[in-house]
Amino acid sequence: MTNTLVLVRHGESEWNRKNIFTGIRNPDLTDKGLIEAVWAGRVLKAEGLRFDIAFTSKLKRAQHTLDIILGEIGGELPPIVEDAAINERDYGELSGLNKDQARDRWGEEQVLEWRRSFDTPPPGGESLKDTAERVVPYYREHIWPHVAAGKNVLVAAHGNSLRALIMSLEQLSSQEILDRELATAAPQVYRLDELGNVAEYRELVRSEGRDDGI
Numbered sequence: 001m002t003n004t005l006v007l008v009r010h011g012e013s014e015w016n017r018k019n020i021f022t023g024i025r026n027p028d029l030t031d032k033g034l035i036e037a038v039w040a041g042r043v044l045k046a047e048g049l050r051f052d053i054a055f056t057s058k059l060k061r062a063q064h065t066l067d068i069i070l071g072e073i074g075g076e077l078p079p080i081v082e083d084a085a086i087n088e089r090d091y092g093e094l095s096g097l098n099k100d101q102a103r104d105r106w107g108e109e110q111v112l113e114w115r116r117s118f119d120t121p122p123p124g125g126e127s128l129k130d131t132a133e134r135v136v137p138y139y140r141e142h143i144w145p146h147v148a149a150g151k152n153v154l155v156a157a158h159g160n161s162l163r164a165l166i167m168s169l170e171q172l173s174s175q176e177i178l179d180r181e182l183a184t185a186a187p188q189v190y191r192l193d194e195l196g197n198v199a200e201y202r203e204l205v206r207s208e209g210r211d212d213g214i
């Protein structure tokens with residue numbers, strides 16, 4: 001399969017485990033996150049996917065996930081481009097706060113609005129719209145040209161930087177993106193047509209109880 005773009009959110013991070021708003025802070029993966037990344041690499045390999053180039057953010061959890069995936073796939077490593085343009089959405093003053101404590105302090109509805117609305121930024125941070133305004137131009141300028149040239153491209157990034165990109169790729173409305181959740185290390189596999197529209201999409205989700213190692 002060519003013209004393939006695979007987006008993958010990092011595996012579980014230390015702060016995901018502790019239920020803490022992370023944004024552009026820099027925790028690493030947990031042991032569970034490492035295992036999730038291994039699984040993502042194995043399932044992509046089992047799909048027969050090989051990558052010509054890979055992109056990741058400047059944050060450890062995404063870089064580490066990418067390294068593990070590429071290691072599992074094996075063979076010659078593709079070039080890796082790291083750029084802050086695909087960093088996680090900056091959670092501003094919420095960064096470092098426990099999500100339940102934030103709900104106790106500001107109320108369920110306010111916190112949900114900060115987390116999932118399109119254009120309400122958390123105090124001192126970025127809305128999904130702000131995030132899209134850096135992610136989408138970066139995608140168009142630096143990532144899409146490789147896919148357009150028939151390459152297979154892997155992007156390891158973050159829940160909200162990828163939601164911003166998916167909103168543009170799938171032409172979702174600001175209402176439709178509200179409910180789109182990305183599981184950790186679940187590859188989103190897109191085949192794009194020559195205009196960059198989605199020709200095929202599949203999410204590879206880990207099923208419990210497999211005994212074939214993936």
Ligand SMILES: O=C(O)[C@H](O)COP(=O)(O)O
Pocket residue numbers: 020021022023024088091115158159160
């Ligand atoms: O930055 C974070 O805290 C998480 O990666 C994503 O946050 P969310 O679950 O509020 O989208």
